[in-house]
Amino acid sequence: MTTPQQETALFAPSAQARRAQRAALLSTRHLVLAGVVAIAAVLPFVFQGFVVFQLTQVMIYGLAILGLNLLTGFNGQFSVGHGAFYGLGAYVTAILMNRYGVAYYWTLPAAGGVCFVVGTLVGLPALRLRGLYLALVTFAAAAALPQLLKFHGLEDWTGGVQGIVVDQPDVPEFLPIDADQWLYYFTLAVVLVLFAGASSLVKSRTGRAIMAIRDHEIAAAAMGINAPLYKTLTFGVSALYTGVAGALGALAVQFVAPDSFPLFLSIYLLVGLILGGMGSLPGCLFGGLFVLYVPNIAESVSRGLAGAVYGIIMLLVIFAMPSGAAGFTRYIAAWVSRRRAEVKPKPIN
Amino acid sequence: MQLLLQQVMAGLANGAIYALVALAVVMIYQAIDHLNFAQGEMATFSAYVAWQLITWGTPYWLAFAAVVILSFVGGVAIERVLFKPLHNASILANLVAFIALFSILNSGDGYLWDYTIKTFPSPFGTQPLFGSVLVDAHEAGMIGVTAVMLGLIYLFFRGTRLGLAMRAAAANPESARLVGIRVGWMTALGWGIAAAIGAVAGMLIAPVVFLDPNMMLGVLLYGFAGAVLGGLTSPGGAVLGGFAVGIIENLAGTFIPYFGRDLKLTIALLVIVAVLMVRPAGIFGRSVVSRV
Numbered sequence: 069m070t071t072p073q074q075e076t077a078l079f080a081p082s083a084q085a086r087r088a089q090r091a092a093l094l095s096t097r098h099l100v101l102a103g104v105v106a107i108a109a110v111l112p113f114v115f116q117g118f119v120v121f122q123l124t125q126v127m128i129y130g131l132a133i134l135g136l137n138l139l140t141g142f143n144g145q146f147s148v149g150h151g152a153f154y155g156l157g158a159y160v161t162a163i164l165m166n167r168y169g170v171a172y173y174w175t176l177p178a179a180g181g182v183c184f185v186v187g188t189l190v191g192l193p194a195l196r197l198r199g200l201y202l203a204l205v206t207f208a209a210a211a212a213l214p215q216l217l218k219f220h221g222l223e224d225w226t227g228g229v230q231g232i233v234v235d236q237p238d239v240p241e242f243l244p245i246d247a248d249q250w251l252y253y254f255t256l257a258v259v260l261v262l263f264a265g266a267s268s269l270v271k272s273r274t275g276r277a278i279m280a281i282r283d284h285e286i287a288a289a290a291m292g293i294n295a296p297l298y299k300t301l302t303f304g305v306s307a308l309y310t311g312v313a314g315a316l317g318a319l320a321v322q323f324v325a326p327d328s329f330p331l332f333l334s335i336y337l338l339v340g341l342i343l344g345g346m347g348s349l350p351g352c353l354f355g356g357l358f359v360l361y362v363p364n365i366a367e368s369v370s371r372g373l374a375g376a377v378y379g380i381i382m383l384l385v386i387f388a389m390p391s392g393a394a395g396f397t398r399y400i401a402a403w404v405s406r407r408r409a410e411v412k413p414k415p416i417n
Numbered sequence: 418m419q420l421l422l423q424q425v426m427a428g429l430a431n432g433a434i435y436a437l438v439a440l441a442v443v444m445i446y447q448a449i450d451h452l453n454f455a456q457g458e459m460a461t462f463s464a465y466v467a468w469q470l471i472t473w474g475t476p477y478w479l480a481f482a483a484v485v486i487l488s489f490v491g492g493v494a495i496e497r498v499l500f501k502p503l504h505n506a507s508i509l510a511n512l513v514a515f516i517a518l519f520s521i522l523n524s525g526d527g528y529l530w531d532y533t534i535k536t537f538p539s540p541f542g543t544q545p546l547f548g549s550v551l552v553d554a555h556e557a558g559m560i561g562v563t564a565v566m567l568g569l570i571y572l573f574f575r576g577t578r579l580g581l582a583m584r585a586a587a588a589n590p591e592s593a594r595l596v597g598i599r600v601g602w603m604t605a606l607g608w609g610i611a612a613a614i615g616a617v618a619g620m621l622i623a624p625v626v627f628l629d630p631n632m633m634l635g636v637l638l639y640g641f642a643g644a645v646l647g648g649l650t651s652p653g654g655a656v657l658g659g660f661a662v663g664i665i666e667n668l669a670g671t672f673i674p675y676f677g678r679d680l681k682l683t684i685a686l687l688v689i690v691a692v693l694m695v696r697p698a699g700i701f702g703r704s705v706v707s708r709v
Contacts, residue, residue: 193690193693193694196693196694196697197693197697198697200446200452200645200649201645201693201697201698201699203452204641204642204645204689204690204693205690205693207638208683208686208687208689208690211638211682211683211686212680212682212683212686212687215680215682215683216680216683219680331638335516338509338512339513339516342509342510342512342513343513346507346509372524372527372528373524373525373528374524375520375521375523375524375527376520376521376524376525376528377524378517378520378524379516379517379518379519379520379521379524380517380521382513382514382516382517382520383499383513383514383517385513386503386506386510386513386514386517387502387503390503390506390507390510391506391507391510
């Protein structure tokens with residue numbers, strides 16, 4: 069027994085080996101990503117009309133949750149009012165298309181821009197507030213939106229309680245696909261671009277600053293990070309993402325009305341975020357799946373008790389995966405690699 | 418002047434409802450350090466149980482007492498079954514559990530008692546008080562009950578060993594455990610008390626807004642706003658905040674021309690946000706100084 073087993077495990081792998089390991093991990097990651105995109109590209113030909121519409125909605129909710137994730141998961145600021153930005157984005161698209169005849173693809177940057185500005189403005193008072201007090205401010209935004217949309221002074225724009233009908237985007241003539249499939253691909257493209265943007269944002273210097281503020285704001289400020297600036301900008305970018313999701317949502321549903329954006333939309337987005345996993349980009353899509361499908365599943369189990377079934381499913385998920393789907397995946401991955409590490413060293417006799 | 422007085426009184430009557438809810442919100446916040454989103458639905462459920470007992474012929478005050486006790490037990494049970502296992506999970510995991518509880522109770526109310534609106538008896542009657550048109554007996558009774566409950570809570574937390582133990586458990590669980598306080602049970606007790614206060618609030622609010630599964634949704638939002646305005650660390654502040662929200666809302670609806678009536682909720686919320694800008698922990702709240 070000259071060489072205790074534990075000691076061999078303590079030797080760190082050489083830098084080269086670590087780099088190789090990381091490169092291998094990176095390539096698996098890229099392979100999974102490419103596989104997911106390939107599957108996503110084929111799906112509209114596997115399924116029929118309504119399912120394609122639902123899948124489009126899943127991506128849209130996933131994008132909205134991504135916006136919330138940038139704010140809550142990466143920057144540590146709470147919002148129980150992101151449904152307001154979703155609704156605002158949807159209304160910008162609807163008003164531009166219906167009242168001013170703007171092409172649908174130009175309305176997305178406009179919706180994003182308006183939401184960025186409004187989000188930054190909401191982010192300003194948020195600087196002085198923490199936790200539940202901040203939650204109240206964002207909540208105020210969500211509670212105020214339906215009232216503002218119904219307000220008779222703005223009816224020429226918003227259509228009041230009747231809402232606005234939105235035309236479905238036309239399919240480019242050279243493509244042999246139907247309108248649902250086209251909207252699916254259009255959404256997929258926008259979502260891919262915005263996810264890539266978010267991914268490089270959180271990996272950048274700015275992203276590290278944003279996360280440092282989440283982890284310890286005072287320490288971050290002491291290191292020279294301009295916390296108020298980053299917090300306000302994160303609020304704006306977060307609103308931009310959710311607003312673009314709302315704009316896509318208006319195109320998909322082809323109708324907006326004040327009551328399409330109830331307070332519960334904000335709550336559902338938050339639930340989707342938590343169950344998907346805070347601070348995880350792929351987790352957002354799991355959240356989107358949850359927000360869209362679970363109420364339907366609950367409805368099919370029991371019509372009278374749909375809400376109760378929904379609540380029970382929520383409880384089961386949160387008891388099984390307290391840190392969301394992303395945390396659960398990480399846990400499984402860690403468990404698998406631990407098992408492998410345990411098996412590898414040959415017993416020395 | 419007559420109009421102003423009338424609107425302030427009407428605001429006070431609404432405010433009494435918000436103040437009751439705000440008090441329940443702050444109570445549970447003090448005990449468990451979380452905001453219970455399902456508080457309103459728990460109160461609605463209690464009110465339904467009371468309605469059922471009264472419909473079966475139980476005298477009002479007997480039903481009232483029974484429901485308060487049942488709600489206390491129910492609150493403790495919910496904590497033991499649902500939230501104790503989530504004790505070490507993040508705030509957000511707890512939030513999901515609150516929303517789930519909300520959804521289950523709301524849907525359960527509708528399933529058991531259907532969605533038709535029901536009338537609920539008032540123990541004080543609805544005749545005008547002292548022949549005045551400004552406030553009726555039930556509203557006065559509500560304000561009175563709120564004051565009495567606030568007093569009892571104050572005495573309980575300031576004057577009894579158990580209240581002191583509960584405060585210690587909420588403020589510093591680690592140290593409290595070291596001096597022999599059973600922190601887990603203090604939390605459960607907090608849930609029970611909050612559920613009982615909620616039950617009283619539900620039974621007093623039901624005669625005004627009528628009983629239906631969604632009756633507390635709007636009320637809880639105003640109550641929450643009132644609690645935040647007054648400060649989540651101060652029960653008295655929360656009650657004043659609740660009254661203030663009721664008055665602001667009514668005055669904005671009456672005296673601001675053109676958009677006042679349509680946007681009174683928005684205006685009330687804007688006022689609250691403006692106040693929070695100056696006092697970020699609410700008017701009577703203590704701000705927490707953290708050590709780095």
